[in-house]
Amino acid sequence: MDLKDIQNLIKFVAKSGASEVKLETEDVKITIKTGSDDKQETTTYVQQIPVGAPVAQPAAPAPAAQPAAAETTTATTTAEDSKYITIKSPIIGTLYRKPSPDKPVFVEVGQTIKEGDVLCIIEAMKLFNEIESEVSGKIVKVLVDDSSPVEFDQPLFLVDPS
Template structure:
């Protein structure tokens, strides 16, 4: 588990309203406490630090291809700059329908207004309806149905005009 995953977990726990979460894996133990007490502390303890070195070696080759990606992404960013990006407010599983036998909340080309439900994100067995904060037309759905999403991950592109 790297520092980015730990930061995302802390943000998720803070937004979920849980007072304490404990996570234990093979080499990491994490306890996150939230609340009004000023004594709240987040503990991160690695049980086997020797396993951290191979993880870093595996991550290093991935950094080289990532450096080339911003050059390829620059033209696409210019095309999408006129659109509003709807992002995930939480970590969870993305669903485009309220249940398997119901129709999609929205499709490409649909007009939406503020407050319309765009999707559901399931987190810890809770289904959170994600509502639109902008009016416009759905231009693109950026995530496949039933796939995991990260905090602040783009979900939809909306044309506000």
């Protein structure tokens, strides 16, 4: 990402009215905060991440309250889930499973979907983006709750393609 792209991003965020935007790529981490007062204040932090050998991060210690059986269950679940296709969030925002509060959800567990079916809506910066299926199959699991925040590339649904 070059300086011109960063400047364009800052201008876009300032015009959009968002108070804070964070963007992370493999080599750049950017946080843009705009002031909500009458004065137009923009603060930008750009952190260059060194490109080199990957640094191993220490694993978080597991809580002592979890028995070893939970680890076995997780491994079994992961093995079972590997045969399914994971539909991931293409953007950051708030996920809504219904088109409006008084309407039914777009998809339920067990429902058969086809390519192009709307699965949910993700609101990002006051824009509502319909997330369509890129695969056909049966919804096996819904991995997020309605009205919950989602990150880029976060798993949303598991689909059995068979």
